[in-house]
Amino acid sequence: MTTSAASQLSFDELGTPLRDTTFVVFDLETTGGSAAEDAITEIGAVKVRGGRVLGTFATLVDPERGIPPQVVALTGITQLMVTGAPRLTAVLPAFLEFAAGSVLVAHNSGFDVGFLKAACERHGYRWPRPTVLCTVKLARRVLSRDEAPSCRLSALAELFRVDTAPNHRALTDARATVEVLHHLLERVGPVGVHSLEELLAYLPEVTPEQRRKRELAAHLPSAPGVYLFRGPNEEVLYVGTASDLRKRVRQYFTASEGRRRLREMVALAVRVDGVVCAHALEAEVRELRLLTAHKPAYNRRSRNQGGWWWLALTDEPFPRLSLVRVPRAGAIGPFRSRRLAEAAQQALLDAVPLRACSQRIPARNPRGTPCALHELDRCRAPCAGRQSAADYAPAVDALRSLVDGADTAPLRVAADRLAELSGTQRFEDAAAHRDRLAGLVRSLDRGQRLAGLAALPELVAARPDGSGGWEFAVVRHGRLASAGVARRGVPPMPVVDALVASAETVLPGPGPLHGAPPEEASVILRWLDRPGTRLVRCDRPWTSPAHAAGSWRAWVERAEAGRDQYRITGH
Structure with missing residues (x-):
């Protein structure tokens, strides 16, 4: 088998020789096959370069849930083994640091990388978007069907007679994958693949059209910034950021870019523009502004920064919480979706005795009829004249004090309600109430911190x-x-x-x-x-109120970890 000159990278594009490339070969064990619903129970990884092992990473992980019997039978990891093990909140940043700057390698990488991406999103870490190499895909490219009818790790380990037999434990399987990787890399040298870029371009996902468009990146500098793919009518197709513009854009023309919609975007592109930035923050901000200005068809994130929701008190004798798109002074937010805003609204109504109805009530002589909320003791029926504007005002003041960070008394009220539900064994209601309250605390905390910054x-x-x-x-x-x-x-x-x-x-x-x-x-x-x-x-002190929602962060962490008994102390 030979590789044509048309598909070879130029000398300038050869990039990192495989012998100088650092690979982190890793494997995960989990409670099941869904990254959205299941959890990681073990991480094992081996860092290698030039055939030498540079380090290993191995730990059990407390999944904070039960391990199904069939998974226990497959992996041998029992509930007792993970009890007392570190949780993913502690393990994830350590693994990301261990793998930083390396090429991630996994057998069937979509599964393992999917779990890592979901974990980053769940725990507030930005996915670093490393180059990923899948040994299954590489094996299918290198080996014939006759030689390797199956590309399972155990089958490849047997084919290459590796020293480490995989056994569904993370570190052992990672070590077996390292040996399989080295045998596969030996097969690509004779066909002219000697660098990481050539290896990625050699994989089957790259179309000839992608390879032909490599010259679109030739003029870009090796500097941080923002890049814009443009279509035949000068329209912006896609906007992204990079610490190295030239290197990042080149990756779109190799197998490191496996997303189908972006391969389609590359096929449409006729030019790539670059905007050099001083550092990563400027690049990220410019990306947001360009996304708002151009709304590129192939960007899914941040295409409409105006699509935020807020909660604000209405201007009437008996104010109520209203969902608005344009914030005004004292508004609560911002919320990315209407659903999140409505959940926070319900949490506030649990904490502060504001009316939930939408009718406009005059200050004098209201003639309405009490609704079911009055019967449930959730409203004092100002609509029927049973509560005056003066009696209603303390609830409004309490909400404003909460939003301003002057008093967290409403959160204590909501927490007491949570303890009451738990005490009467209404656990489903308690869980829903807890989630709403935790979401409210996070929203208030974020809004107050953003407001403090924006005031400077x-x-x-x-x-x-x-x-x-x-x-x-x-x-x-x-x-x-x-x-x-x-x-x-x-x-x-x-x-x-x-x-x-x-x-x-x-x-x-x-x-x-x-x-x-x-x-x-x-x-x-x-x-x-x-x-x-x-x-x-x-130019003036950057301060945060002493009684802001941030003082409840520890409570949220305890509640979400299942260690809180729905009672508050120290607030």
Whole structure:
């Protein structure tokens, strides 16, 4: 078998030789086959480069649920073995750090990577989008059907007579996969595959049309930034970010890009534009702004930053909570979907005795008829004149104090209700109430922290760039106004002064976020929260109320971990 010159990468594109590529070969054991519903019970990984083992990673994981008998019979991992093992919240960041910068390898990688992606989403980690190599796909490309009728790991281990026999335990299977990988890599050398890029391009998922379009990345620099794929009518098809524009865009023309819709996008593209950025934060913010401006057909994320929901009190004698799309002062949010906003609304009604009806009630002589909520003692029927506006006002004040971070008394009321439901063994109702309350706390906490950031006229922050220099961001009212870097050896403060002098003018707008797009403010807040970030200057103190919802984060963690008994102390 030979590879034609047309499908070979140029010398400049050869990239990383396979002997210098670091692979992290890993395997997971789980409670079942669904990444959305099942949990990880064991992670095993081996880091290798050039045929040498650089390190191993192995741990059992408490799945926080029962292990089905058939899974116990298959893996030998019992409930007793995982009792007391670390939970995924502790294991996941350690594994991501172990695998950082490496090519992930797994046998049937879609299964294992699917679980890791779901875990990252569930626990608030951004999926790092590593290059992934599947030994099943590589085996099917390299081996004939006669030689390998089955590409199961046990079958390939027997075919290559590896030293480690797989046994459905994570580290053992990872070690067996390492040996299988090395045997497969020996098969691709004679057909002209010597680099990682050539290996990815050799896999069958890459169409000839994808390979022919590699020249679209030739003009891009090896710098951080944003890239835009454009179609035949100059329309923007897709927007993405990269720490290395040229390297990232090239991956779309290899098998490292396996998503069907993006292969279709590559087939339509006629040009790729690049926007060089100072650092990753600027790139992420520019990506959000470009997504909002162009709404590319092939981007699923963040195409409409205006699609947020808020909860706000109506302006009437007996105010009620209303779902709105345009926030005003005192609004609660933001919420990504109407469903999340409605869940928070119900949680607030559990905590504060506001009326749930939508009718407009006059201040004097209301003549309505009490509804079923009055019979359930959930409403004092102001519509029928049984509650005056003065008697109703404390509930409104309590809600405003909760939103402003002045008092968390309503959360204590909701927690007491949770304890009552649990005490009467109404466990399903208690679980639903707990989930609503936890979601409300998270929403209030996030909204209060974003509002605190957006209230600042100007903030300058810095992060180490990892090479002895600094990355800077000038933030005004929750928006990135300027970004830059001071490389190692460059005095940083003159750079800061220049960035502030040239920064975009940002005028505050209406609402809790002063006009800042919620997603952009969230990206900036995450960057500021990362360990190592330093405040260079802030024209007024950046503060958080002492009784903000953040004081309830520990309660949420305990409740969601199943350790809370629905009683609150210390608040």
